[in-house]
Amino acid sequence: MFAIALEMSPVEKITVGISASIFIIAFTWVSIKGDLRKLANELIEDNENNQDN
Secondary structure, eight states, X not given: OHHHHXXXXXXXXXXXXXXXXXXXXXXXHHHHHHHHHHHXXXXXXXXXXXXXX
């Protein structure tokens, strides 16, 4: 709808679509990577605590 409102050409629509897709993929990747790092740190801490006992 945004592209239609601005009367963009087909090339501009494709460019905006590709840019939006890259942004969404990058944001998702960083979010997942951060979650995995947090999970890994928790597992490392648990492992270290278990070894101390």
